[in-house]
Amino acid sequence: xxxxxxxxxxxxxxxxxxxxxxxxxxxxxxxxxxxxxxxxxxxxxxxxxxxxxxxxxxxxxxxxxxxxxxxxxxxxxxxxxxxxxxxxxxxxxxxxxxxxxxxxx
Numbered sequence: 001x002x003x004x005x006x007x008x009x010x011x012x013x014x015x016x017x018x019x020x021x022x023x024x025x026x027x028x029x030x031x032x033x034x035x036x037x038x039x040x041x042x043x044x045x046x047x048x049x050x051x052x053x054x055x056x057x058x059x060x061x062x063x064x065x066x067x068x069x070x071x072x073x074x075x076x077x078x079x080x081x082x083x084x085x086x087x088x089x090x091x092x093x094x095x096x097x098x099x100x101x102x103x104x105x
Contacts, residue, residue: 009076010095013088017053017068024074033058034080057081 014022021029028034039052055066059081066072066082073088074080083091 011076011092012074013071013083013092015085016055016066016070016072016082022074025072025080028057028080029055055082 012022012024014020014025025034029036035056037054037056039054053068055072057064057066057072057080059079064082069085071083071085071088072080073083
């Protein structure tokens with residue numbers, strides 16, 4: 001049995017309920033390919049309580065749920081799937097364009 005290293009690939013991703021939703025995600029919501037939900041929270045002074053947001057994504061493996069704080073990834077073949085933050089951070093690093101300034105951490 002051989003050993004293999006995962007090829008470096010670049011994916012698009014955002015953090016559910018924290019980052020702005022990208023167009024590729026919104027397009028799938030409009031097409032009803034991704035369903036989004038907001039649980040409870042009837043406070044009219046705070047209509048967008050994002051911590052109660054989650055989504056259901058139809059994948060080849062079945063329906064997967066992306067909760068608040070999960071990363072939603074668009075892969076190299078256009079597939080969309082959720083990923084828990086600890087797995088995402090262990091697997092991916094941010095890609096910057098040449099000359100782009102690094103943000104303060």
